[in-house]
Amino acid sequence: MIKEIIFYPLAFLFSIITSCPGQQQKYFDYPLSMVDITNVEITDDFWLPKIRTIQQTTIPFALDKCTVEGRLDNFLIAGKKKQGTVRGAMPFDDTDVYKIIEGASYSLISAPNKELDATLDSIIAIIKIGQEPDGYLTTWCTIDPFHPPAPWAQKTGKRWIGESSNHELYNSGHLFEAAAAHYHATGKRNFLELALKNADLLVQTFGPGKLSMPPGHQIVETGLIKLYRITGNEKYVQLAKYFLDVRGDSTTHSLYGEYSQDQKPVVQQNVIVGHAVRAVYMYAGMTDIAALYRDSAYLKAVTVIWTNMIEKKIYLTGGIGAKHEGEALGNDYELPNLTAYGETCASIGNVYWNNRLFMLSGDSKYFDVIERSLYNGLISGISLDGKNFFYVNPLEADGSFKFNSGACTRRPWFDCSCCPTNLIRFIPSLPGLIYAVQGDILYVNLYMSSKARVQLDQITVQCEQQSDYPWEGTVHMNIIPERAGHFTIKLRLPGWAQNQVLPGDLYSYADSIAGKAVITVNGRELSYAVDHGYAVLARTWMPGDSIRLTLPMSIRRVVANERVKDDENLTALEYGPLVYCFEGIDNNNELGSLTLSDHASLKMEQQNDLFHQKMNIISGELRKKGSDSVRKFTALPYYAWSNRGPGSMKVWMPRK
Ligand code: FUB
Ligand code: ZN
Numbered sequence: 001m002i003k004e005i006i007f008y009p010l011a012f013l014f015s016i017i018t019s020c021p022g023q024q025q026k027y028f029d030y031p032l033s034m035v036d037i038t039n040v041e042i043t044d045d046f047w048l049p050k051i052r053t054i055q056q057t058t059i060p061f062a063l064d065k066c067t068v069e070g071r072l073d074n075f076l077i078a079g080k081k082k083q084g085t086v087r088g089a090m091p092f093d094d095t096d097v098y099k100i101i102e103g104a105s106y107s108l109i110s111a112p113n114k115e116l117d118a119t120l121d122s123i124i125a126i127i128k129i130g131q132e133p134d135g136y137l138t139t140w141c142t143i144d145p146f147h148p149p150a151p152w153a154q155k156t157g158k159r160w161i162g163e164s165s166n167h168e169l170y171n172s173g174h175l176f177e178a179a180a181a182h183y184h185a186t187g188k189r190n191f192l193e194l195a196l197k198n199a200d201l202l203v204q205t206f207g208p209g210k211l212s213m214p215p216g217h218q219i220v221e222t223g224l225i226k227l228y229r230i231t232g233n234e235k236y237v238q239l240a241k242y243f244l245d246v247r248g249d250s251t252t253h254s255l256y257g258e259y260s261q262d263q264k265p266v267v268q269q270n271v272i273v274g275h276a277v278r279a280v281y282m283y284a285g286m287t288d289i290a291a292l293y294r295d296s297a298y299l300k301a302v303t304v305i306w307t308n309m310i311e312k313k314i315y316l317t318g319g320i321g322a323k324h325e326g327e328a329l330g331n332d333y334e335l336p337n338l339t340a341y342g343e344t345c346a347s348i349g350n351v352y353w354n355n356r357l358f359m360l361s362g363d364s365k366y367f368d369v370i371e372r373s374l375y376n377g378l379i380s381g382i383s384l385d386g387k388n389f390f391y392v393n394p395l396e397a398d399g400s401f402k403f404n405s406g407a408c409t410r411r412p413w414f415d416c417s418c419c420p421t422n423l424i425r426f427i428p429s430l431p432g433l434i435y436a437v438q439g440d441i442l443y444v445n446l447y448m449s450s451k452a453r454v455q456l457d458q459i460t461v462q463c464e465q466q467s468d469y470p471w472e473g474t475v476h477m478n479i480i481p482e483r484a485g486h487f488t489i490k491l492r493l494p495g496w497a498q499n500q501v502l503p504g505d506l507y508s509y510a511d512s513i514a515g516k517a518v519i520t521v522n523g524r525e526l527s528y529a530v531d532h533g534y535a536v537l538a539r540t541w542m543p544g545d546s547i548r549l550t551l552p553m554s555i556r557r558v559v560a561n562e563r564v565k566d567d568e569n570l571t572a573l574e575y576g577p578l579v580y581c582f583e584g585i586d587n588n589n590e591l592g593s594l595t596l597s598d599h600a601s602l603k604m605e606q607q608n609d610l611f612h613q614k615m616n617i618i619s620g621e622l623r624k625k626g627s628d629s630v631r632k633f634t635a636l637p638y639y640a641w642s643n644r645g646p647g648s649m650k651v652w653m654p655r656k
Contacts, residue, residue, distance in 0.1 A: 027292040032358070033438070037109050037110075039453045040432065042434075042449070047430060051427055054386065055104070059100060061412075063100060066100065071093045071094065073087055074087055074139035075129050076129055077130075078139040078142040085143065085144065085147065086149050087149070091167045091168075092171055092217075094171050096421040098174040098178035099174060099178060100421055101120055103428050103429075105185035110428065117186065120186075124182075124191045125190075131194055135200060136159060136201055152165060169216070169220045173223040173224075173281075174219060176198075176199060176223025176224060180230060181425075195227060199227050202239060212246055212252040213253035214247040214253070214256075215243055217260070217278050218260075221286075222352070243285075244266050244298075248265040259326055267301045271332075275326060276328060277327070279349075280346060280350045281349050283306070283353045287357055306354075316395070316651065317638055318347055318377040320347070320350055321342055322336060322339075333561065333563040336566045338394060338403075340396075344422060344423060347377045348426045364495075365503040365533060367494075368502060368533070369503075370433065372579075374577075375470055375579075376639055379427075380641070382423045383642075388411060391416075391418075395650075397647070409642050431450065435452050440459070440486075441490055442454055444477070446492075452465075461487070471606070474549070475548070475549040475550075477546065479544075482543075486538075486540045488538040490537070492534055496576060496577060497513075498533075499513045501574075505561055509556050510557040510559045517550065523548075551576070555574070559572075572651050573596075578637045581649050581651045582635050582650050583642075583647055583648070586633075587631070587633050589648065597655065605619065607636075610636070618634070619633060620633055
């Protein structure tokens, strides 16, 4: 099982995490673990309203859509409690229901709500009706396998045989992820039992000498591993690994090709290709396998693929996917702005993947990717009111190209509503990303007001964060160990605060940084060592010690690598972790004829009226092309664009 260990830091070898008390685990695990969401309370002015909006607005809204569009009926029809043919438009409509349960479960941790808890139980009872006695669960196939709810699905009449497009294993994967979250949040087994029954059926069905092909759309791999963590059942890990190992193996199945990352064995893959969501979900699963098996071939593959992404294929907003066709990654440096895809789900999947890479390495570069996605190309997916969505997140709009699934602005829902329900499942899970631990080291990865209870090896620590991030770069922390004790706090120094847009040279700052990160402890400035992007504060901490971190937040100009032809001679603006954009509505609808000179003076001001919430807006002067006349301009955070109907928008502006 242990192949090679050369890629692993020594600490890894000795850090076997046992997640199932009382059970002897055969597998290894990540050397770092995230501080569990149940131990973190967010009090932040930026994120808490977003999490609340998901629970109070988006979840009821999405449940209503699922009801009206027949997603719940499908479970009843499959279980013969209701007459009818399959409803909906996609063979994976079941997953929207699972994803809502997942997000709702996470939201119950931070905001207990008996009514929502009971609603989830009644939905789970409906799902149970749609499950076949042997555990099979994909409603359209149970209702009528010859009539999938999409013309492109395969009518094989047999379970799993059309897996390259039919999404039965994708349905299982989301079922497992959601059931794990529901069990974690509520301690109830009602949903988990359905998932385990389905997982056991997969274990009986797939493997060497049985059905041997990979999922068409990945996610079952990470879902199975979550079930393993709960149950300790090693067959789930083995099946997850099998689903990855069988990919690209033409002796077992006829290959699906690059679109599904099934062009060659996963450990031989070295570039990020194909359908973007499938890709990042798969790499997340591969990273789990790298950790659980300490498999150096898996580790090498995800590291090389990540480097390709970060150096050549990621948008400034953290989005990935350059092409509408196939919802896919483009070639190296192919990053068009108007026709960018940047699917919201891909940003979410990229966060899941980068979080796992962080847990393997303790390197803050993965959190630079997470933070960039989070504050830009991920939350851009949801409107400020929580009821309108982007499936596609371009970096430019002309007001007429219908980039967003047939619309040139946000839409309330889609026939394929993967992105709204992925936002529902992801955003309430955010508290689980802030802190991590390894031994007696506490990592602080994200800055947002919060209170956490952290168990280090030798000591329990309460940690309170107070900040106005991303509008200001000062973070106050109160450290309250249960007693005086020696341990290390590692504060992430974001790439942007160290003059690095992202790891690699795809983007760079065209101006210079104003100062460096300053840290004081109990009012005294400290000099600090930097390790893998973290300021290291190792000392004896006393209850009531306070830290102040001041990050140099200022307006920055970014330029892209000259090989990105679509960004040639263009510049973009950033402030802290935020990418800014220019909307026609604020700029006299003249975006096509304006330039942003390198010397234009730029001003940051707080503008709380525009959307009735705190927001920093950049203003300055743009020059009209070919003339000396200047126009005052306004740029706002990218995530907030298109909250006032269709219109033009640009992230990148001509410099001359
Ligand atoms: O195929 C399931 C989901 O629907 C994908 O992840 C999205 O890209 C959309 O195609
Ligand atoms: Zn999506």
